[in-house]
Amino acid sequence: MSLSILIIGTGIAGPTLALLLQRASPTHTITLIERAPTLRASGLQLDFKAQGTPIMRKMGLLEAMRAHRVDETGARVVGARGETLAEYGVKNSAKTEGAQSGLTNEIEIMRGDMVRVLYEAGVAERQRLESEGVKGGGLKYVFGASVKEVVQRGQQGVDVTFGDGREERFDLVVGADGQNSRTRKMAFGAEVSAEAFKELGSQVAYFNVPRGNGDGTIARLFFAAKSRAVMVRNGGRPMTQIYMFSQHNMEKIRESYGKSVAEQKAVWTETFKGAGWETDRFLEGMQTADDFYSHQLAQVKLLALYKGRIALVGDAGYCPSVMTGKGTTAAFIGAYVLAGELARQTHDVDAALKSYDEVMKEPVKLAQIIGSNMTLPSSSLAVWFIRNGLWAASTLKIDKLFMNMMPQKKDALEAWPLPEYPELNLVE
Numbered sequence: 053m054s055l056s057i058l059i060i061g062t063g064i065a066g067p068t069l070a071l072l073l074q075r076a077s078p079t080h081t082i083t084l085i086e087r088a089p090t091l092r093a094s095g096l097q098l099d100f101k102a103q104g105t106p107i108m109r110k111m112g113l114l115e116a117m118r119a120h121r122v123d124e125t126g127a128r129v130v131g132a133r134g135e136t137l138a139e140y141g142v143k144n145s146a147k148t149e150g151a152q153s154g155l156t157n158e159i160e161i162m163r164g165d166m167v168r169v170l171y172e173a174g175v176a177e178r179q180r181l182e183s184e185g186v187k188g189g190g191l192k193y194v195f196g197a198s199v200k201e202v203v204q205r206g207q208q209g210v211d212v213t214f215g216d217g218r219e220e221r222f223d224l225v226v227g228a229d230g231q232n233s234r235t236r237k238m239a240f241g242a243e244v245s246a247e248a249f250k251e252l253g254s255q256v257a258y259f260n261v262p263r264g265n266g267d268g269t270i271a272r273l274f275f276a277a278k279s280r281a282v283m284v285r286n287g288g289r290p291m292t293q294i295y296m297f298s299q300h301n302m303e304k305i306r307e308s309y310g311k312s313v314a315e316q317k318a319v320w321t322e323t324f325k326g327a328g329w330e331t332d333r334f335l336e337g338m339q340t341a342d343d344f345y346s347h348q349l350a351q352v353k354l355l356a357l358y359k360g361r362i363a364l365v366g367d368a369g370y371c372p373s374v375m376t377g378k379g380t381t382a383a384f385i386g387a388y389v390l391a392g393e394l395a396r397q398t399h400d401v402d403a404a405l406k407s408y409d410e411v412m413k414e415p416v417k418l419a420q421i422i423g424s425n426m427t428l429p430s431s432s433l434a435v436w437f438i439r440n441g442l443w444a445a446s447t448l449k450i451d452k453l454f455m456n457m458m459p460q461k462k463d464a465l466e467a468w469p470l471p472e473y474p475e476l477n478l479v480e
């Protein structure tokens with residue numbers, strides 16, 4: 053059966069779903085809309101692990117992803133003079149047992165490259181289908197667009213009113229619009245959506261600055277006083293990626309989210325001024341960074357991933373947060389399972405959505421596991437203690453604090469068996 057499907061959001065989950073849906077049924081009519089005026093191919097390093105690798109292989113995109121691989125050889129905790137306090141090696145995601153915990157996973161790629169690979173693969177797939185004479189169906193990307201209103205019409209689908217006043221009925225609407233999803237709010241109501249959004253008590257800012265002399269292929273992490281931390285990753289690129297984490301100045305940072313980027317930068321500058329190590333260099337670079345992006349660390353926990361004919365995929369439905377390092381993998385899994393269930397139960401969209409929700413319960417639960425508690429050290433004394441303690445602890449491989457920022461030592465998600473969907477017509 054051919055479906056008309058609206059996908060809201062062209063980050064990671066949306067374009068992945070669009071490509072999988074096309075593979076399963078070339079006669080689906082798929083519309084993707086993005087609020088931004090162009091493809092939002094920015095952001096820092098993402099990794100995919102566990103099921104992310106087989107899904108990319110099945111989609112025939114593993115080599116394209118590998119071609120953009122960031123050259124990162126490990127991670128290091130540094131002190132105020134840049135001295136090494138602890139060091140971690142590259143983790144091979146193919147190994148499930150006994151893998152060393154660390155920041156660097158097998159496939160690390162810049163978010164912008166990943167977004168582009170997924171987008172281009174979807175467009176190329178459509179061109180291939182058309183060149184083979186496939187009639188009907190289609191794939192359309194619309195930028196600078198948003199949804200104003202949705203009205204559920206039972207098995208008839210969903211009536212959508214777009215921001216420009218245009219109206220259209222779709223068999224299915226999928227929200228892939230990230231952790232602050234408006235689709236979630238429209239489908240479940242503001243109250244349920246707000247209740248599902250679980251703040252983790254930290255703020256994070258991401259941006260790139262020009263490469264400095266010491267920025268190499270080893271990622272570096274610095275803990276400053278007053279519950280602040282900075283992570284620096286270069287990966288052999290001309291620009292260096294900066295992640296600032298803060299549990300300090302929380303109210304001001306939270307308030308800044310509704311304001312301009314310049315105002316957000318001013319609050320982050322105030323928060324990190326004089327934090328030590330090379331933070332002043334990062335703050336200086338931040339002033340002219342055109343890719344500054346900041347948000348609250350949060351998880352999204354809903355009782356169900358769909359309501360009527362509106363489903364959520366990726367961060368919109370079950371954001372595990374950057375602290376788990378599993379957002380991208382979970383987005384791939386959700387897109388794969390949703391497309392798989394729709395392909396399997398093509399004549400019963402409602403049954404497919406129910407199965408999608410049921411299958412996703414376990415991987416979502418596993419992806420959302422966060423190591424130990426997320427408290428960044430608050431006093432200078434605590435920071436001093438941890439820094440000095442870390443040196444010894446790292447040799448014993450037991451430093452708990454660093455584990456807060458790292459993927460889980462024992463990755464439960466990796467053991468979750470990915471369902472097979474031959475109906476998706478993938479490579480293997």
Ligand SMILES: Cc1cc2nc3c(=O)[nH]c(=O)nc-3n(C[C@H](O)[C@H](O)[C@H](O)COP(=O)(O)OP(=O)(O)OC[C@H]3O[C@@H](n4cnc5c(N)ncnc54)[C@H](O)[C@@H]3O)c2cc1C
Nearest residue numbers: 061062063064065086087095096229230366367379380383
């Ligand atoms: C600009 C940007 C930079 C990021 N940088 C990092 C990073 O450095 N490190 C990291 O770990 N994670 C980052 N993330 C988040 C990361 O991409 C996701 O956690 C993960 O990959 C899951 O992807 P997703 O597709 O579910 O959500 P996202 O990647 O967040 O994509 C959501 C998409 O929906 C669009 N959108 C939002 N609201 C609407 C709306 N109302 N109507 C239409 N479109 C809408 C957004 O513009 C975006 O393109 C970033 C996200 C964005 C948007």
